[in-house]
Amino acid sequence: MDTIQFLTIEGKDYRQYSGKFELDLKVTNENHINVIEGQNGAGKSNLLNAITLCFYDEETHIDDSSLEADPLVNLQRLEELEPGETATGHISITLGKEQPEYIFTRKFTTAKQSDGSYSGTTGDLRLKQRIGEDMHDMDNPNTQLNQILPTGVHEYFLFDGEQLDEFFEEGYAQRVKEGILDVSHIELLNESLRHLDEVQSRLESQSSKFDGDVAEAEAEHSTEKEVLERLNSDLTTAENNLKDARDRRDELDEDLRGSSQEDVREKQLERERLKERQKDIEDDLEEAKHEAGSTLTNAGVIAYNIDALQYTLEQLEELEQKGELPPKIQDWFIDRLLERGTCICGENLDQESRKQKLQHLQSEVADIEEGNIDGKIRIPDLLNEVDSRVEEVVDQRDLVEDLRDRRRSLQEEIDDISAYLQQKGTIDAEDAAALESQREDVNGRIEELNNKIGKLERDIEQQKSVVEEKKKEWKKELEKDKKHEVLLRRVEFVDEAKQEVEQIRGNILDRVRRETEERLQEYFNELVWKDEQYDLHLTNDYQVEVEGPTSAKKLASLSAGERQILALAFMSALSRISGFSAPIVIDTPLGRISSKPRKRIAQKLPSYLEGRQITLMMTDEEYTDDVAALLDSHVAKKYQLQYYNETTEVIQK
Amino acid sequence: MSDTQQQPKFEDTTPSREIGVDPEKHHLYKELETDPKSPFYEEELVDIWLFTVSYGREHGERKALPGNKKWMVRMTSLDDDSEWIVKSIAIEETESTDVLQDGKQIFTIAQEYANSGIELLYDEVTNSDSDSISELTLDIVRSHRSNKE
Numbered sequence: 117m118d119t120i121q122f123l124t125i126e127g128k129d130y131r132q133y134s135g136k137f138e139l140d141l142k143v144t145n146e147n148h149i150n151v152i153e154g155q156n157g158a159g160k161s162n163l164l165n166a167i168t169l170c171f172y173d174e175e176t177h178i179d180d181s182s183l184e185a186d187p188l189v190n191l192q193r194l195e196e197l198e199p200g201e202t203a204t205g206h207i208s209i210t211l212g213k214e215q216p217e218y219i220f221t222r223k224f225t226t227a228k229q230s231d232g233s234y235s236g237t238t239g240d241l242r243l244k245q246r247i248g249e250d251m252h253d254m255d256n257p258n259t260q261l262n263q264i265l266p267t268g269v270h271e272y273f274l275f276d277g278e279q280l281d282e283f284f285e286e287g288y289a290q291r292v293k294e295g296i297l298d299v300s301h302i303e304l305l306n307e308s309l310r311h312l313d314e315v316q317s318r319l320e321s322q323s324s325k326f327d328g329d330v331a332e333a334e335a336e337h338s339t340e341k342e343v344l345e346r347l348n349s350d351l352t353t354a355e356n357n358l359k360d361a362r363d364r365r366d367e368l369d370e371d372l373r374g375s376s377q378e379d380v381r382e383k384q385l386e387r388e389r390l391k392e393r394q395k396d397i398e399d400d401l402e403e404a405k406h407e408a409g410s411t412l413t414n415a416g417v418i419a420y421n422i423d424a425l426q427y428t429l430e431q432l433e434e435l436e437q438k439g440e441l442p443p444k445i446q447d448w449f450i451d452r453l454l455e456r457g458t459c460i461c462g463e464n465l466d467q468e469s470r471k472q473k474l475q476h477l478q479s480e481v482a483d484i485e486e487g488n489i490d491g492k493i494r495i496p497d498l499l500n501e502v503d504s505r506v507e508e509v510v511d512q513r514d515l516v517e518d519l520r521d522r523r524r525s526l527q528e529e530i531d532d533i534s535a536y537l538q539q540k541g542t543i544d545a546e547d548a549a550a551l552e553s554q555r556e557d558v559n560g561r562i563e564e565l566n567n568k569i570g571k572l573e574r575d576i577e578q579q580k581s582v583v584e585e586k587k588k589e590w591k592k593e594l595e596k597d598k599k600h601e602v603l604l605r606r607v608e609f610v611d612e613a614k615q616e617v618e619q620i621r622g623n624i625l626d627r628v629r630r631e632t633e634e635r636l637q638e639y640f641n642e643l644v645w646k647d648e649q650y651d652l653h654l655t656n657d658y659q660v661e662v663e664g665p666t667s668a669k670k671l672a673s674l675s676a677g678e679r680q681i682l683a684l685a686f687m688s689a690l691s692r693i694s695g696f697s698a699p700i701v702i703d704t705p706l707g708r709i710s711s712k713p714r715k716r717i718a719q720k721l722p723s724y725l726e727g728r729q730i731t732l733m734m735t736d737e738e739y740t741d742d743v744a745a746l747l748d749s750h751v752a753k754k755y756q757l758q759y760y761n762e763t764t765e766v767i768q769k
Numbered sequence: 770m771s772d773t774q775q776q777p778k779f780e781d782t783t784p785s786r787e788i789g790v791d792p793e794k795h796h797l798y799k800e801l802e803t804d805p806k807s808p809f810y811e812e813e814l815v816d817i818w819l820f821t822v823s824y825g826r827e828h829g830e831r832k833a834l835p836g837n838k839k840w841m842v843r844m845t846s847l848d849d850d851s852e853w854i855v856k857s858i859a860i861e862e863t864e865s866t867d868v869l870q871d872g873k874q875i876f877t878i879a880q881e882y883a884n885s886g887i888e889l890l891y892d893e894v895t896n897s898d899s900d901s902i903s904e905l906t907l908d909i910v911r912s913h914r915s916n917k918e
Contacts, residue, residue, distance in 0.1 A: 311879055316853060405808065405902065406811065409902070410812060412909060416909050417820055417822075417851070417854055419916070420824065420912050421823055421826065421858060422916035423916050424857040424860070424862075425860065427857070427861045428853075428861065431866050432866065481794075491853050491856065494849060494850055495857065498854070506910060506913045509906050509909055513902055570805065577803065578799075581796075714797040
């Protein structure tokens with residue numbers, strides 16, 4: 117294998133893995149895929165957790181909150197302990213291309229308390245590294261790990277396929293942006309900008325001690341900067357609150373979906389379906405409004421000015437008929453004068469300077485004539501277009517109104533469900549009513565926060581201009597007195613340095629965004645089960661647009677499976693762009709894909725991310741005979757996780 | 770008739786390199802451009818400006834700009850069709866094609882219409898009780914009909 121891979125993962129007494137366990141995962145360039153098969157709950161996700169626990173001292177793939185409270189050491193092992201005793205386990209991961217280069221290990225300990233409860237600790241990351249023929253203990257395990265797979269990007273290499281479906285849900289643009297920031301390696305530039313900001317503030321504050329207008333201008337600038345900082349901080353708080361409120365709404369939806377009463381469950385599912393449709397209509401409405409805005413801008417400028425355009429056209433035609441093109445001197449007249457060499461007044465025109473003046477006049481006349489001809493062509497075109505443009509405005513307005521009506525009627529249906537669930541309390545379902553009432557409150561809060569965020573974003577943009585203006589005024593005051601020259605030069609130097617760094621940062625981010633777009637398209641088309649080719653666009657504001665051969669497809673209208681493929685393609689794009697050629701581990705990669713397309717993806721998986729070790733952890737529903745038949749010729753190692761009596765056994769197949 | 774509407778003597782001038790607006794009203798253009806609720810959301814500033822010229826001419830009057838103009842967009846961002854709309858407004862206003870040689874005058878007329886148009890348009894978009902897309906559509910249709918008659 118030409119790239120680094122997991123050679124082995126071994127451990128002792130980790131969660132449901134009782135005693136020692138080991139997986140040999142070494143692959144070759146030809147057979148670069150490992151398959152670990154196991155039913156839900158058999159311990160697949162905990163293998164992924166074992167890797168992140170060892171490397172980063174965290175288990176990032178816990179979906180059952182009660183599990184978090186469980187001790188790390190295997191429960192059977194802990195049952196043997198007396199209160200006050202401790203048990204220790206470990207995870208060791210060996211990495212290398214062909215032979216072991218690095219062995220990372222982390223120990224964990226659980227203590228049994230006198231009341232029978234447990235408390236645990238994890239040890240430091242340790243590393244043995246090959247130097248020459250031997251493996252040596254190293255002092256800098258985290259530095260080495262950062263060169264292989266830093267914590268900031270590990271989620272693009274080690275991830276749960278099923279959770280990917282949620283990646284492109286509401287607010288995904290922020291997640292896409294964060295992903296791109298993670299792999300852009302711009303931390304050094306961000307650090308430089310923070311440093312330059314500090315220097316800038318220090319330099320600016322020096323002038324607060326100066327006499328007169330300079331200090332006053334500095335104070336004003338500083339006040340406006342504080343306002344901007346406060347707005348930014350308010351925005352961060354509002355965004356966090358919005359995230360909390362959305363999480364709370366998801367929890368409430370989950371509770372309603374899991375209600376013991378059939379009608380509540382049905383109503384909740386119906387509401388979710390309506391919400392999906394509403395989301396599609398919202399998207400269509402946004403697009404239609406945007407289109408309506410553009411068409412009315414284009415049509416309005418002609419429709420409002422038809423009289424002026426018609427008048428101008430008449431004037432130009434009249435001039436043409438009279439042979440009087442403005443301005444009043446025509447070029448043929450100048451031509452003849454130049455040819456003759458004598459003016460009508462008898463003056464000699466051979467003199468060079470006079471000749472030049474006439475030639476200059478001639479070229480101007482030509483320009484204006486050309487302009488008038490241009491006007492005579494363009495104005496009729498504009499007048500001919502006006503009817504169709506106005507019709508287009510009306511059509512577009514009708515479409516907007518139609519979509520608004522559809523949104524309104526969907527909202528009425530959603531409100532009816534809400535009213536139904538709220539009145540359940542008076543009959544026989546106190547809980548459903550209470551949940552629904554909380555849900556209404558949370559919804560109100562979400563709307564309020566969305567409005568607040570929108571306003572804050574606009575205020576921030578305006579405040580930035582105010583700060584900029586105040587800074588200009590302050591610099592103007594500094595310029596007035598020569599004794600401030602040195603300070604002014606320093607300030608300008610810092611300003612220029614900041615601009616340069618921001619420019620570099622912007623260029624890098626733009627390049628990474630474009631590269632992500634290319635990779636996203638490549639991987640999506642490689643993995644998706646459709647024959648047609650899709651065009652994917654990643655816009656400047658990190659929105660993803662999917663365009664099929666017939667028309668643009670909304671993200672919301674992609675199936676769960678397509679969305680999972682899109683997220684998988686995005687993760688793969690980022691892992692490729694990050695520059696780290698670390699191995700990839702995907703838990704339940706085909707979890708949301710229905711059986712027919714599953715085969716197609718399995719067919720494509722081997723060629724996807726060629727040259728990398730890929731370990732797929734699949735349920736037996738994913739790893740069907742069909743899928744196995746397509747994958748097996750590329751598989752290096754295959755394991756079965758068997759869960760019995762609260763213990764997982766690893767069996768090599 | 771205001772002072773600004775008196776017949777000027779035309780000079781051979783080229784317009785400024787940028788289109789100027791009243792600095793106090795610059796944020797109104799920016800809001801129309803950046804507020805997602807505005808029908809002009811994410812439209813080009815130059816197109817919004819030309820719309821305000823037209824809207825001001827339809828519903829308002831020329832309003833002189835203060836001396837300290839705020840330069841908003843480059844003149845080169847106006848395409849040829851838009852330039853002919855601006856020129857036609859000046860020709861109709863001065864009742865003379867000679868104004869074509871006076872680039873400054875052509876754009877002064879447009880900028881003065883925009884100066885009143887932006888206030889009216891902003892008011893229509895933000896303070897109107899009803900939906901501004903529908904209102905503006907009706908207004909355009911009405912103007913189109915009456916201009917054709």
